[in-house]
Amino acid sequence: MIAKTNRFVLDPTKAPGIVADFVANGAGMADQPGCAGWYLLAPDDPNGPHMVVSLWESEELYQQWVGSDHFRKSHANIADVQAALIAPAQVESFTVAAN
Secondary structure, three states: OEEEEEEEOEOOOOHHHHHHHHHHHHOOHHHOOOEEEEEEEOOOOOOOOEEEEEEEOOHHHHHHHHOOHHHHHHOOOHHHHHHHEOOOOEEEEEEOOOO
8 A cells, every 4th residue: 555645835815725625626536446545634833734645555546546537627726726835745655554
């Protein structure tokens, strides 16, 4: 199993709309083949980073999702997200060592 994280800091005045979009798009993650979990973490400090954590059965299934219609549709508002970012997003990959 692998984990993918996307860490990003949003302009606090734009965060509510962007977070609402993430929540709406995240609702379909449970139906994506190989997705074992999807979480949107909100910072306790409004100026802190948000993070999306997704768990996948394999890198191959994650890459299939990246090439899917669901991915394209859920990232259709990328210009709005980029305009709300205070710093570039950081995507990282992990192997789940224990559960």
